[in-house]
Amino acid sequence: MIWRSVDLRRTALRTLLQLQLNMAASTFCPVLLPLSRINCKLNGIYTLISLNKTAAYSTGLSVKKTGAKTGLPQRGGKELRRQIKQVLQPRTERMAVDQDWTAVYPTAASFKADAVPLPVRMGYPVKKGVPPSKKGNLELLKIPNFLHLTPNAIKKQCEALKPFCTEWPAALDSDEKCEKHFPIQVQKKDYVFAGPSLRHPDARIVTLTVKLSSLNLDDHARKKMIKLSGERYNKDTDTLTITADSCPLKQQNHDYAMYMLTVLYHESWKIEAWEKEKTRADMEEYVWEDSPSQKNILETLLRIRPLSEQQEEGEVREELLGREEVQEYKDSVTKLKNEGETEGNMQQYKEAVKKLLSI
Amino acid sequence: MNLPRLYHRLRLTVVQVRSLHGSSNVQQVETAAVAAESDPVSSQFSVFRTSENDPACHTDLHAGQYYTLPTAQLRTLFPHGLPYRFQMQIKTFNEACVMVRQPALELISYLKKADYSRPALRYILYGETGCGKTMSLCHALHFCATQGWMVLHIPDAHLWVKNCRELLPSSSRPGRLDQPLQASLWLKNFKTTNDRFLSKIKTTQRYVWTKRETTEEGRPLGELVDQGVARVKSSSDVVGALLRELRLQAGGAAEGAFRLAVAVDGVNALWGRTTLKKEDKSEVLPEELTLVHNLRKMLRNDWSGGAILTTLSHTGSLYKPRSAYLPMELLGEEGFDTMDPFVPVPVSSYTEKEFESCYLYYMDRHWLQHPHSQTEEGKKELIFLSNRNPSILERLCATL
Numbered sequence: 001m002i003w004r005s006v007d008l009r010r011t012a013l014r015t016l017l018q019l020q021l022n023m024a025a026s027t028f029c030p031v032l033l034p035l036s037r038i039n040c041k042l043n044g045i046y047t048l049i050s051l052n053k054t055a056a057y058s059t060g061l062s063v064k065k066t067g068a069k070t071g072l073p074q075r076g077g078k079e080l081r082r083q084i085k086q087v088l089q090p091r092t093e094r095m096a097v098d099q100d101w102t103a104v105y106p107t108a109a110s111f112k113a114d115a116v117p118l119p120v121r122m123g124y125p126v127k128k129g130v131p132p133s134k135k136g137n138l139e140l141l142k143i144p145n146f147l148h149l150t151p152n153a154i155k156k157q158c159e160a161l162k163p164f165c166t167e168w169p170a171a172l173d174s175d176e177k178c179e180k181h182f183p184i185q186v187q188k189k190d191y192v193f194a195g196p197s198l199r200h201p202d203a204r205i206v207t208l209t210v211k212l213s214s215l216n217l218d219d220h221a222r223k224k225m226i227k228l229s230g231e232r233y234n235k236d237t238d239t240l241t242i243t244a245d246s247c248p249l250k251q252q253n254h255d256y257a258m259y260m261l262t263v264l265y266h267e268s269w270k271i272e273a274w275e276k277e278k279t280r281a282d283m284e285e286y287v288w289e290d291s292p293s294q295k296n297i298l299e300t301l302l303r304i305r306p307l308s309e310q311q312e313e314g315e316v317r318e319e320l321l322g323r324e325e326v327q328e329y330k331d332s333v334t335k336l337k338n339e340g341e342t343e344g345n346m347q348q349y350k351e352a353v354k355k356l357l358s359i
Numbered sequence: 360m361n362l363p364r365l366y367h368r369l370r371l372t373v374v375q376v377r378s379l380h381g382s383s384n385v386q387q388v389e390t391a392a393v394a395a396e397s398d399p400v401s402s403q404f405s406v407f408r409t410s411e412n413d414p415a416c417h418t419d420l421h422a423g424q425y426y427t428l429p430t431a432q433l434r435t436l437f438p439h440g441l442p443y444r445f446q447m448q449i450k451t452f453n454e455a456c457v458m459v460r461q462p463a464l465e466l467i468s469y470l471k472k473a474d475y476s477r478p479a480l481r482y483i484l485y486g487e488t489g490c491g492k493t494m495s496l497c498h499a500l501h502f503c504a505t506q507g508w509m510v511l512h513i514p515d516a517h518l519w520v521k522n523c524r525e526l527l528p529s530s531s532r533p534g535r536l537d538q539p540l541q542a543s544l545w546l547k548n549f550k551t552t553n554d555r556f557l558s559k560i561k562t563t564q565r566y567v568w569t570k571r572e573t574t575e576e577g578r579p580l581g582e583l584v585d586q587g588v589a590r591v592k593s594s595s596d597v598v599g600a601l602l603r604e605l606r607l608q609a610g611g612a613a614e615g616a617f618r619l620a621v622a623v624d625g626v627n628a629l630w631g632r633t634t635l636k637k638e639d640k641s642e643v644l645p646e647e648l649t650l651v652h653n654l655r656k657m658l659r660n661d662w663s664g665g666a667i668l669t670t671l672s673h674t675g676s677l678y679k680p681r682s683a684y685l686p687m688e689l690l691g692e693e694g695f696d697t698m699d700p701f702v703p704v705p706v707s708s709y710t711e712k713e714f715e716s717c718y719l720y721y722m723d724r725h726w727l728q729h730p731h732s733q734t735e736e737g738k739k740e741l742i743f744l745s746n747r748n749p750s751i752l753e754r755l756c757a758t759l
Contacts, residue, residue: 292696300660300700303478329700341685346703353700357480359469 090114105147111140183214188250205245206253211238223284225268286337288330325356407716414502421459423716428455436504438548439514442493452724462706463498470666475610478660481667481698486706487684489750492670493624495706499668503620509556511621516628517675519650523635531596535649542594542650546587557581566600568593599653610664619665621657625672629655630694632678709747721756729759
């Protein structure tokens, strides 16, 4: 809607004349609530164009009201010219620094270059140029903007919602207490939707999060639960997240998620017959007993000091494994394998090997 | 720092024309310069050089200083062991100067203190690319050679798992693959290094190569090696037999006893992947290669009377990320479990003292021709650009 300045001028002139005629009716503004005079001013022109034919109401460039002049509108070129000039200027030039921004953008609206006082540039620059400015910039119009969601706007919305909320229970004043009394957290989303139907399809999704430390699991059950949950378990935060979205209703999905949790819990406590076939490759962490490392070190130590005839192999093995250097070596290898390799771990391993092989 | 400068100016005044090839000239001029300077200065003027050329006598006092490898023995000591760029440097400077560094000193001290009646100890040199692992290994091998050990040096195990033109199915074992060219080349170089041992050691078993060729029991090992060099087809099996013989006879109590140093550069190749393909386009596993199989047997510590010195190498490694340099990353699960227990020896970039030493050496050799590189500012720039990494520094200085 780009109006040529001439048109604007003409319409501005017409407006002012009508204002003079319909001064009395200017208080009648069915279309516009005078939220702010500035608002009226800008919108006034456009509204007036559409109501041109039936100019019963002059929605009032309440220019008259802003100024000190409350009496009869003055004719005369200078005043008129000033008023037209004010109308033709973009609104940004009349904005105060401490204005109420929620009034400028109360709802989601497209980007209006004349209402946003920021020197934004957007777009691909031509050669040896800069990105185009905001005036008439289609790129800025195309993208979604969040000018209606400033912190102030959100605060106002929260204040408006507060009468509908209940009090937070005073006993739950820390995160640990919340975690202790309510370990299972269920997240559901509600949407305000306008389309062929009022229902939003994503409103049925239910997410259930629970920390495994708050469940009663022993070592085997915990490992089995983690293996069963697969991708849904987060090792860093120890949380299991179950997302249910297969049923059409939220209530159904909620029930399904709770059912899933129950099933996982009970299944992980069961021990199946085939579980004793678990191999070293299936183990979650490195265990030094019966590892190649243990075999190697025993062989090496036996080669250093071969068995004499009286000693039995089992006894010697036990005695060797009980030695302090071997324990240190075992700790360093387990640390290397479980925690990953770092310079520190390597140093520890080196010291342990040197001590063991008495270098 | 001013002392080397002073030394420089003095030398320039003494001799007008400097030639890169006049190493003996340099020595004479050095001695002349020494006489010209005062006593407290003369002991410090060659901060980067030491006259102690025997690795057995190197101590922490010599750390950071360059010692010279005797050029006459270079051919027999390292026919294939030195890094390529170092070989080019030897040709350019007409001398082989190696810096005495802490990892090599540590390794040599372990070798000196070890008990050789116990199973062989394994040492792994690891560190980032270009930090000097191969050079430290060569330093340690020079020590072994001066002590009269037999040196079994595989210069780069990665060469055996990639780019092999001829892969023959093994004649002795089904399912294995031979690499005749690599094996015969290695045997030739092995012979150059260890000629004097080969006549003394005798085989303990009869080996049958083909219907008409056998090696009887009690023949000198030299014959075995000649067999492998001459008959390229059975060279891989010869290598296997040789390794077995050496394993059995190293460190014996007999009068012909010798100590064996097994040195493998790039040992992570033995447990990695190969880029070789069989005829049906399936990938060859390392254990299917005869050479790799026999070398793996050598690296186990079931023999005594020697030491196993190895290096991990990322350059030349296959299918490994560029940032990998720690032992477990490069060796993998299998490799680590096989080499365990080993002594890891970390090799890092130059310290400040070592960098100084290297810089002075290049200045001494007139390698840095660019006028800015001879200033303090230029030196700081070199430190910044190379981050004191030896190989990067060498490449930078080569362009200056």
